[in-house]
Amino acid sequence: MIELTGSRLTLKQMKDILYQDSKVMLDPKALERVNKSRDAVERIVREDRTVYGINTGFGLFSNVKIDEKDTKALQLHLIRSHSCGIGEPFPEIVSRAMVVLRLNALLKGFSGIRAEVLERFAYMVNNHIHPVVPQQGSLGASGDLAPLSHLALVLLGEGAVWKGEEQIPAMDIWNEHGLEPIVLEAKEGLALINGTQAMTAQGVVNYLEAESLAFDSEWIASMSMEALYGITDAFHPAIHEARGYPEQMDVAARMLDWLNGSSYTTVQGEKRVQDAYSIRCIPQVHGASWQVLGYVKEKLEIEMNAATDNPLIFDDGNTVVSGGNFHGQPIAFAMDFLKIGMAELASISERRIERLVNPHLNEGLPPFLSPEPGLQSGAMILQYSAASLVSENKTLAHPASVDSIPSSGNQEDHVSMGTIGARHAQLIIKNVRNVLAIEALCAMTGCFIRGVDGMAPKTREKYEKLNQIVMPIVEDRVFTPDIQKIAQFLK
Structure with a gap:
């Protein structure tokens, strides 16, 4: 059980909630603050x-x-009118x-x-009630409004939620759980949608x-090194200490450990x-991505x-200030930076693929790793596919945050366009x-051709795990299922 306080949530805890099904509970002191803030709103209305x-x-x-008589209607109209998202929904894990x-x-x-x-939100997390949220339509300022x-629609018994691979009406899930939908009071609709949680959720x-993937890239690069x-x-540690970047030193140390x-x-x-x-600059390049x-x-x-x-409410309601904390620029920059850092891991990986398949560069391995060069193409087009993805990344890595539309x-x-940056990063x-x-x-x-008995113990262990899901290239075959299986293994 992870206690949410509003101030101490970590990425490690998010990983546990998202991937290990950890439940959440609400900090009593935080609820006291929530109640005081609510009292202030009701006093303002009165x-x-x-x-x-x-x-x-x-x-x-x-x-x-x-x-005053229209404050509830105001919040309902706000949520309905702003629910104009477009396109495919975010993955359910992002919705969670x-x-x-x-x-x-x-x-x-x-x-x-x-x-x-907030208690209803906690119930949703703990019972896997996840809203269906379209990915497109946010400018990333005034919050991720659409x-x-x-997300807020589901509280009202409108919109849709995930049930397995299907989307079902939100009201069906509340009926199933014996709960009434929420009726929003003054300020609550705006409180639910003014924020950066779509871009931040995708960012997490x-x-x-x-x-x-950054860790995976190191053992994969180590296998390539053995084949080459x-x-x-x-x-050597002295090289990396001489430059001074901790991340570079760490990558070099892990590479030596793998090998x-x-x-x-x-x-x-x-x-x-x-x-x-x-090959030679793996610590420098991968290390820079770790800095990102x-x-x-x-x-x-x-x-x-x-x-x-x-607005935000301070001092028991005596100070209510309208500002711009909903502006997503910090996360927009972070997502654009992440795009560049990750794109480079693919870029350098593709160059290692080229060295593995190119007979002029691969230290005596068969051309294109073909079992029968000429009769069989081997990994020739695998390199094409990798090059295509790397090139596509170059266009996706264009920063979203440099754009703005009034x-x-x-x-x-x-506006920040941070949600676009987060989606492109994915x-x-x-x-x-x-x-x-x-x-x-x-x-x-390549290691199979060399002979797996000569591999380092740690890379040999990874080889054996891979070999449980795919075979080395011993004959031309349809490679798409192999790529999918390895990608799923990495995920």
Whole structure:
């Protein structure tokens, strides 16, 4: 059980909630803050004070005063009108993350929402009730308005939720659980949708997948090195200490650990003086991607515990301030940076694939790893596929955050496009996984040809695990299922 406080949620805990089915509970002290904030909203309504989002319209309509009798209708209209997401839904795991993150943000007690709404969110997490949320339609400022509106719809008994692979009406799930839908009170609709939880949820899933792939890229590269008689001198600790990047030093140390005991790695001058950059510079390139991951992790863990709606309520309601914490620029930058860092892991991997299949570069392995060169093509087109994915990543890596389009009658005149960046990062990560799967297939084939008995113990163990799901290339076959199986293994 993971206790949500609004301020201490970590990526490790998110991993447990998303992938290990950990349940959540609400911190009693956080609920006290929530109740005080709610009391403040109700007092504002009773006193008929004009406060944005409580008794005014939204965006360019912020100067329109709303009567007390219409405050509930105002919130309902807000959620319905903003539920205009487009395209395929986010994966269910992202939807789950979205609920957790919105719940955690509202537990900070600055939003004026009732505790019963947050308790319903916790019930949804613990009972796997995940909203169906379209991926497109967010500008990433004023919050992820469209995606989060689809999330909020489910509370109202509208919209849809996942049930296995199917989408079913939200009201069906509440009937199944014997619960009534939520009726939103003043400020609650705005509190639910003003925030960055769509881009951050996708960002969390991106990070967790990217971190795993970054580790995988090292043992896969180690297998490639064995197949190519790679020179381990390039990983000597003194080289990396001389430069000083901790991430670079860590990669070099892990590479030496993977390759310890290999009969196939060499030292400088034994077969050649030095390797090409795609081998020799693994610590420098992979290490730089680890630096990117460190930056992304830091920003995500701040945003996961941030109050990102508007307005925010302080000092028991005496101070209600309209600001812009919903603006997604920090996460937009982080996702664009993640795209670049992950794209490079695929880029250098594809160059190792080329070395494995090119008869001029692969240290005596058969051309294209073909069992019968000429009669059989072997891995020739596997390299084409990897090159295609790497090229696609170059277009996806274009930063989304440099774009902005004014909205809401130019009241909201600068936006982050952070959700687009997060979605494109997920596409890049998928492409990286497939490129690494191709490298793994080629590397294991190279090691098979060399003889697996000479492999390092740790890479041999990985080889055996791979060999349980795919065979080395011993005859031309349809390779798409192999790539899919290895990609799933990596995921």
